[in-house]
Amino acid sequence: MPDPNGFLRYGRQLPARRPVPVRIKDWREVYPPASDQLITEQATRCMDCGIPFCHDGCPLGNRIPDWNDLVRTGNWAAAISSLHATNNFPEFTGRLCPAPCEAACVLGIGGVDPVAIKQVEVEIINRAFDLDLVTPQQVGEPTGKRVAVVGSGPAGLAAAQQLARAGHAVTVYERDDAIGGLLRYGIPDFKLEKEHIDRRMAQLTAEGVQFRTGVNVGVDITAEALRAEHDAVLLACGALAGRDTPATPGRQLRGVHQAMAHLVAANRVVSGLATSTPIDAAGKHVVIIGGGDTGADCLGVAHRQGAAGVHQLDLYPEPPHSRDADRDPWPTWPWVLRNYPAHEEGGERVFAVAVQEFVDDGTGQVRAVRIAEVTVEKVDGRRILTLVPGSERELPADLVLLAIGFDGTEEQPLLDQLGVTRNARGAVDSRPDWQTGTDGVFVAGDMHRGASLIVWAIAEGRAAAAAIHTYLGGAGELPAPVNPASRPLAVR
Structure with missing residues (x-):
């Protein structure tokens, strides 16, 4: 009790x-x-x-x-x-x-x-x-069915484990040199040390999951060949197309990079696969554009690389420090200020500002970011931004990192070869049974819903695995998420 x-x-x-x-x-x-x-x-x-x-x-x-x-x-x-x-x-x-x-x-x-x-x-x-309580689980009798999982992030791995335990022969294809997707190279070790991935991979391997790294499906192996070898295919390639600001003056300058390029390069150094990173914050004035998780990850990496100073910019006003019950009544996801551990390590957060220009030092290298204060109001559900006259100023910047979200899955030859389509959000279209418009080809995770939470990726991987099991005529039902219709976090 x-x-x-x-x-x-x-x-x-x-x-x-x-x-x-x-x-x-x-x-x-x-x-x-x-x-x-x-x-x-x-x-x-x-x-x-x-x-x-x-x-x-x-x-x-x-x-x-x-x-x-x-x-x-x-x-x-x-x-x-x-x-x-x-x-x-x-x-x-x-x-x-x-x-x-x-x-x-x-x-x-x-x-x-x-x-x-x-x-x-x-x-x-x-x-x-x-306590050695995480051990390989018993798998079902072999069904004779083969499933290809393309992508080894949390959605693909969850689906692979569920399907292998049901007795299906599962092969996970990963274009990178190691398993884990963004868990491996996108998330810094100060949030997730990679031993946690490695020991879970050992469990999946013992349960019969096969892993093939360094294979770019659609390039190294065609979709036709993949489908010929498998009875079903699950696409779980993530949503890695980073949003950009191509219209901002100076975007082409050296020193302006996508945040994920910075994080991936740093993670490869930490893992021992590289001795140096081409995007190093050491001794530099860094400006991070974006106030979310990815921006905070860049902030923590910049501190550990020895940045001279860091500004993290957010387009929106500083949120309140506690829930406003009138605006965000319980149990909704509240709009509150979220401080990550990286924020207590240094740097300055700047709210309600918009980037006007990346300033050239005269040699094609960025030297500053020109910003202006903005006001934000909602009109008919749309955000209207208004520049505050006379508020423009420059922040010194030797390195600028764009952490402003993702625009869906990247362009891939595989999608054309399979004949699947993407919607306006850049996500792959699917039916309620997790199948794309191509029979036997399923999709889950960020590739299906757009960039989202790891808990959603695992939930979608489990749900897609249950659908694939049914498609293959599997006996019984695979456990799917209890709450697949849970409310997504509000987008503001």
Whole structure:
């Protein structure tokens, strides 16, 4: 029986982050493991509500009250079993998900800090690996059916694991030199050390999943050949086409780069696959355009590379520090200021500004970014930006990183070869059964919904796997997300 007074006895608390002067000297994760006492107290704050709205906030339908109470009573084996029932990779979501479940926590009705669901989740999987509770699972009798999964991000890996456990022969194709997609080369190690990917890959390999790296499907192997070798194909290639500002004067200058180019190059150095990066912030004045997760990742990387100074620009006004119940009533995702660990490491955030020009130093190299303050108002659902007269100024910039979002999946020969189409958002069109317009070709993850959360990618991978299993005539049903229609986070 959960403790109904737990949230009254214990306040919300997270493990202390590693000290800034220490952590910016390396690439290790910011958060150390939580103590047993801390995580037990945090799990005790969960009341096991009669109607747990944390489920409503989670696209995977994680059984949050169940495993909170199992942690409260110290039953780690049962806790990881409950967590794995809905989430293939809690070590990823527990580190990277923004936790919409916490925004929907019932404690929020009374203005109380929500249960630290994300922290409990990551501690469950940490303990599970420490106690050797994460082992290869029994797979079903071979079905004789072969499935190709193109892309090895969280959507592709979740689908591959589900299908392999159902007895299908699964091969994952990855054009990069290592498995993991953006988890591997897009997410810095201070958020996700790559050992977490490697040990999960060992489990999938033991369960029969085959991995082929360095294969650009559509180039190194044609779609025709791929389909000839497999009974179904799942496209899970992500949404990597970065938004750009081609009309901004000076965009062509040296030193102006897409954020992902910076992050990928830095990750390859950290992994030991490269000795230097062509986009190095060391000793430079850096301007990051974009106030979201990717911008914060660039900020943390710039600190660790030794930037002389960093400005992070946001087009919109500074959000409030707490939920406005009139504007964002519980359990909706609130518009509030989100501070990432990188923000306490240094740099300056500048809100409500728009870039007017990348300024040339006379040699074709950027030397500054000219910005102007803006006001933003919504008219008929559209944002109207107005420049503030006389507000223009320059920020010194030797390196500019564009972290302004993604425009869907990249152009690929594979899509034309398969005959699939993309919509106005740059995502691949699909039917309700996750099939594209081409029979036997399915799509999931960011390639299907556009750039989104890792928890959505895993949910879509599981749902697509269930659809593929049915398409192949598989006996029984594969577990799909409990809550595939969960509300997406509001776009502002």
